[in-house]
Amino acid sequence: MSTSVWALLCAVRTLLGFVVPGRTPVTPVFSRRAGGSPDEATFATLHVAALAAPSLRAGLTRDSARKAIRHLHALLGAGAIAVTDVDGVLAWDGEADCQREHAPGHARAVLATGRPRVVTGHALACGLPGCAIRGAVVVPLTVDRRVVGALAAYDSAVGPALVRTVTEVARWVSCQLELAELDSSRRRAMEAETRALRAQISPHFIYNSLTTIASFVRTDPERARELLMDFADFTRYALRRERDFTTLADELHCVDRYLLLERARFGERLRFTVRVAPEVLSVPVPFLCLQPLVENAIKHGMATTGGCGEVRVLVSDAGSEAHVSVEDDGLGMDPERARLLLGDDSRGERGEGGIGLANVDVRLRHIYGEDYGLVVETAPGAGTKVRLRLPKISCRA
Structure with a gap:
């Protein structure tokens, strides 16, 4: 059972007054205040937690705390609650606003030590007649064992039930913040992979393209001009930084520019076919999920057939998906070598320093799930075909 689910179940059991294994029974909190059967209380608690979770998955910010605070207040049932970070109060909910300005002071020791604290007596004295607040429980919020904030509950009395409830809810909130950190780390990793992908555009390809263009300057200036424009289009696309997603049409345009440049270099020795369903x-x-496959196909197809080869790109409509295959007529390879190709970019299968298949495979799996990686079909003497599936979904640009 995950830590997040366990913490939430502990909170539910605490609210209902059930015994958590290894812990001392406590007085019911939720059932005492809201009434109703245990089943109704369990449902209500889980429902409120589900409403708070999306905001907390954005991390501990002023905006996320303000969106979650009412749900957390309903979950705790205290007179007032506060969510703080190391700089002060992020959000407050409740009638006892007289304690709001003192909340950072109440949380200071918790933020420094990482230990829960019960606040009573003069530390809570507000001087207002009729103030019902007589105690507070302040519990740290942690991410990767670092204290990033505190959850404080203020009430007319502080007993074991309130301490237990705030502690378990704080643990659940911390789990949501941990998940937010993991989401952020995953996004940063994907962005780093895309930056690395751009940096891996083969310098040999750039050198060979410019050398080819230079060879046409005197013999065929018009062809040199066209190739130079093709090269400019390709590098502008490959090095752009606006977004990490594009359309299949733009990606195929990049592939087309790449093939034209390689065709100018190899002449009739390179044959290619591109068939695309308009739908x-x-x-x-x-971004850049097809060009690396074509680059590798040219490398393997031509390097193993005496400098001649054919590359075929087929893009078809498959209902909820687009299916893409890139095939060469080279000598193929052992399937075990193909498996290593997808498992480790560091083995040098990058087409003279280009982008490895593993980079594309990892990005596809990160974005769409484990079922959407590259599939390599090959055998000695049978050429190589790389297939991928692209769901027809809206991706964030």
Whole structure:
């Protein structure tokens, strides 16, 4: 059972007054205040927690705390609650506003030591007649064992039930913040992979393209001009930084520019065919997910056939998905070597320093799930075909 689920169940059991294994029974809190059967109380507690979770998954910010505070207040049932970070109060909910300005002071020791604290007596004296607040429980919020904030509950009395409830709810909130950190780390990793992908555009390809263009300057200036424009289009696309998703049409345009440049270099020795179903041109795809496959196909197809080869790109409409295959007519390879190709970019299978298949495979799995990685079909003497599936979904640009 995950820590998040366990913490939430502990909170539910505490609210209902059930015995958590290894802990001392406490007085019911939720059932005492809201009434109703245990089943109704369990449902209500889980429902409120589900409403708070999306905001907390954004991390501990002023905006997320303000969106979650009412749900957390309903979950705790205290007179007032506060969510703080190391700089002060992020959000407050409740009638005892007289304690709000003192909340950072109440949380200071908790933030420094990482230990829960019960506040009573003069530390809570507000001087207002009729103030019902007589105690507070302040519990740290942690991410990766670092104290990032505190959850404080203020009430007319502080007993074991309130301490237990605030403690378990704080643990659940911390789990949501941990998940938010994991989401953020995953996004940063994907952004780093895309930056690395751009940096891996083969310097040999750039050098060879410019050398090829230079060779046409005197013999065929018009062809040199066209190739230079193709090269400019390719590098502008490959090095852009606006977004990490594009359309299949743009990705295929990049592939077309790349093939034209390689065709100018190899001449009639390189043959290629591109067939595309028009229905899939608007499908959003990860940036630079096709060109690396074509680059590898040219490398393997031509390097193993005496400098001649054919590359075939087929993009078809498959209902809820677009199916893409990139195939060469080279000598193929052992399936175990193909498995290593997808498992480790560091083995040098990058087409003279280009982008490895593993980079594309990892990005596809991160974005769409484990079922959407590259599939390599190959055998000695049978050429190589790389297939991928692209769901027709809206991806964030």
